Amino acid sequence: MRAAVVARYGPPEVVSVVDAPDPVAGKGQVLVRVRATTLNSGDARIRGCRFPRGFALPGRLALGIRGPRRAVLGGVYSGVVEAVGPGVDDVAVGDEVCGMTGAGMGAHAELVAVRADRMTPKPAGVDHEQAAAILFGGKTARHFLRDRLAPGRRVLVNGASGAVGSAAVQVAHLAGAHVTGVCSARNAELVRSLGADEVVDHASTPVLELATTYDVVLDTVGNLDRHSGLRLLSADGVLLLVAGSLADTVLARGRVRAGVSSEDPADFAWLLERLAAGELRAVVDRTLPLSDIVEAHRVVDSGRKVGNLVITP
Numbered sequence: 178m179r180a181a182v183v184a185r186y187g188p189p190e191v192v193s194v195v196d197a198p199d200p201v202a203g204k205g206q207v208l209v210r211v212r213a214t215t216l217n218s219g220d221a222r223i224r225g226c227r228f229p230r231g232f233a234l235p236g237r238l239a240l241g242i243r244g245p246r247r248a249v250l251g252g253v254y255s256g257v258v259e260a261v262g263p264g265v266d267d268v269a270v271g272d273e274v275c276g277m278t279g280a281g282m283g284a285h286a287e288l289v290a291v292r293a294d295r296m297t298p299k300p301a302g303v304d305h306e307q308a309a310a311i312l313f314g315g316k317t318a319r320h321f322l323r324d325r326l327a328p329g330r331r332v333l334v335n336g337a338s339g340a341v342g343s344a345a346v347q348v349a350h351l352a353g354a355h356v357t358g359v360c361s362a363r364n365a366e367l368v369r370s371l372g373a374d375e376v377v378d379h380a381s382t383p384v385l386e387l388a389t390t391y392d393v394v395l396d397t398v399g400n401l402d403r404h405s406g407l408r409l410l411s412a413d414g415v416l417l418l419v420a421g422s423l424a425d426t427v428l429a430r431g432r433v434r435a436g437v438s439s440e441d442p443a444d445f446a447w448l449l450e451r452l453a454a455g456e457l458r459a460v461v462d463r464t465l466p467l468s469d470i471v472e473a474h475r476v477v478d479s480g481r482k483v484g485n486l487v488i489t490p
């Protein structure tokens with residue numbers, strides 16, 4: 178199969194597309210022919226060894242000292258079952274499925290072996306690109322916003338036009354919250370169309386200069402921390418630091434939440450159902466073939482990606 182391999186940490190040019198041995202579906206696994214995957218902020222962070230403050234050493238220890246031990250990145254897949262491993266009896270060759278690969282990654286390739294019990298059937302009315310594009314930002318938004326939303330609650334999404342932000346605006350809007358999105362002026366219309374009631378241009382009003390307070394502040398940018406973000410909260414407000422530093426993550430408690438979001442197939446099913454019903458939209462910046470993986474990394478590194486970047490192997 179063809180796969181995008183990261184030989185060592187570095188700029189986008191360290192990634193190359195090579196012939197690699199086909200993975201094999203082990204016990205409880207399924208081999209999926211990947212029709213669409215995404216290149217996320219997480220993939221670019223690993224490739225560039227650029228982690229939130231404090232995570233550099235733990236990141237290298239966990240992922241590899243000079244380069245990622247898992248040389249094929251990519252945490253999201255949508256595709257077709259090509260082979261079924263031992264112990265899997267409720268999945269058939271030809272089924273259309275999607276999901277995330279956890280620490281194993283490996284989806285920036287034509288084939289990926291995944292756990293059958295973590296997959297979700299792809300609804301017929303949702304194409305592979307849309308399915309792949311909703312999962313990463315959608316599951317993160319669901320994880321952080323779970324139990325925090327109610328009609329009329331005032332929610333601030335900082336970084337509203339990115340993968341996580343574009344999903345968070347929609348998840349909060351669907352729950353009836355009053356949503357304010359912070360993004361650049363060029364993305365204001367998009368963020369409004371996703372359900373934001375108000376949009377703030379971060380070039381003219383830095384997030385920390387906002388005069389209002391919010392019941393929920395979800396930061397995907399990393400320019401708020403557990404101290405500075407508190408001044409944006411209402412009396413019982415909660416601060417959700419999606420891109421929090423190591424200190425923010427370790428010290429998060431009470432009104433401040435941080436940490437790594439879970440990859441829950443129940444969230445995937447929820448997102449796909451709403452996508453199929455037209456209640457949610459997967460925002461796609463562009464779709465590129467696997468052969469353009471270096472260009473895809475450059476787009477994500479620019480920090481100006483709008484929504485999601487889809488790769489079709």
Ligand SMILES: NC(=O)c1ccc[n+]([C@@H]2O[C@H](COP(=O)([O-])OP(=O)(O)OC[C@H]3O[C@@H](n4cnc5c(N)ncnc54)[C@H](OP(=O)(O)O)[C@@H]3O)[C@@H](O)[C@H]2O)c1
Binds near residue numbers: 217338342359399420
């Ligand atoms: N904790 C977890 O489990 C978890 C899960 C997923 C992601 N993350 C982290 O969350 C962060 C966001 O991820 P992502 O995939 O959504 O990123 P992304 O898609 O790459 O975000 C790009 C967006 O950031 C916006 N942006 C840049 N500077 C901004 C500013 N000063 N104010 C407001 N928006 C700004 C840009 O919008 P404009 O061009 O409109 O300015 C751009 O659309 C990353 O640090 C990622 O590592 C954490």
